[in-house]
Amino acid sequence: MFDVYHDDVAVLKQAAAIILNGGYEFFLLHSLKKFGMEQVFRTLILKGVPTYGISAGAIVLGPDLGLYQAIYPEDNLFHDKDISGLHATDIRIYPHYDQHLAQDPTLAEKISKWETATHNHVIRIANDEGVVIRDNVARRFK
Numbered sequence: 173m174f175d176v177y178h179d180d181v182a183v184l185k186q187a188a189a190i191i192l193n194g195g196y197e198f199f200l201l202h203s204l205k206k207f208g209m210e211q212v213f214r215t216l217i218l219k220g221v222p223t224y225g226i227s228a229g230a231i232v233l234g235p236d237l238g239l240y241q242a243i244y245p246e247d248n249l250f251h252d253k254d255i256s257g258l259h260a261t262d263i264r265i266y267p268h269y270d271q272h273l274a275q276d277p278t279l280a281e282k283i284s285k286w287e288t289a290t291h292n293h294v295i296r297i298a299n300d301e302g303v304v305i306r307d308n309v310a311r312r313f314k
Contacts, residue, residue, distance in 0.1 A: 174187065176203050176204060176206075176207045176209050177203070177207070181209070181212055184209075184212060184216070185212070185216070187216070187221060188221070188222075189221060189222040189223070189224070190213065190216060190217070190221055190222070190223040190224065191223075191224045191225075191226065191229070192223070192224070192225045192226065192228075192229025192230075192232060192233065193226050193227075193228070193229055194226045194227025194228045194229055194267075195227070195228045196228060196247060196249075197228040197231040197232055197237055197240055197247070198237065198240070198247050198248045198249060198250070198252065198255075199228075199249065199250075200228045200229065200232050201232050201237060201252070201255065201257065202249075202250045202252055204232070204258070205252075205254065210258060213258050213260070214258060214259065214260070217258070217260045223260060225265075227267045227268065228267075230265045230267055230297075230303070231257070231264075231265055231266075231267070232257050232258055233257060233258050233260040233261060233265075234257045234258075234259075234260070234261055234262070234263060234264045234265060235256065235257050235259055235261075235262055235264065236255055236256045236257050237255040237257060238255065238286075238290065238292070239264060239266070239283065239286050239292075239294060240255075241255055242282075242286050243279075243282050243283070243286070261305050261308055262308055263295060263303075263305055263308065263310050264292060264293065264294045264295065265294070265295050265297060265303060266283065266294050266295065266296045266297065267297045267299075268297070268298075268299055269296035269297055269298055270298035270299055271298075271299055283296070295310055295312070297312075300314055301313065301314050302314075
C-alpha cells in the first residue's frame with residue numbers, strides 16, 4: 173500500500189505491482205499531480221511493473237479526463253486546468269457504464285457526442301466487466 177500524502181516515494185519504487193484504486197477521478201489525478209507522482213508512475217509502467225486501475229484508477233491511466241470534464245465538470249473540485257492523465261495507455265475507459273446509464277438515460281448520447289466532437293473512442297465497461305490493455309490493445313472480459 174502506498175499513500176501519496178504520507179509515504180516515501182522509495183516505497184512505491186520497490187513495488188512489484190501497482191493498483192490505482194477508484195474514487196473520484198479528478199481527486200485522484202489532482203493528488204498524483206500535487207505530489208509529483210505522474211513521472212514516477214510513468215517510469216514504473218514503462219519498466220513493465222504490472223499496473224491495474226480500478227474505476228477512477230482506470231480512467232486516470234488513460235490520456236486525459238476530457239470526457240469527464242465535459243460530462244461532469246462539477247466533479248473537478250479543484251478546477252484543475254491540466255487534466256491530462258498518466259498516459260499509460262491511449263485507451264479511454266468509462267467504468268460502471270451500466271449503472272450510470274440506468275441513472276442517466278442521456279449518458280449514451282452525451283458520450284457519443286463527445287466522441288464525435290473529439291474524434292476519440294471510449295470503451296464502456298459494465299460493473300461485471302474488465303479490460304486488459306497490452307501494447308495499447310484492449311481486450312474485454314467478464
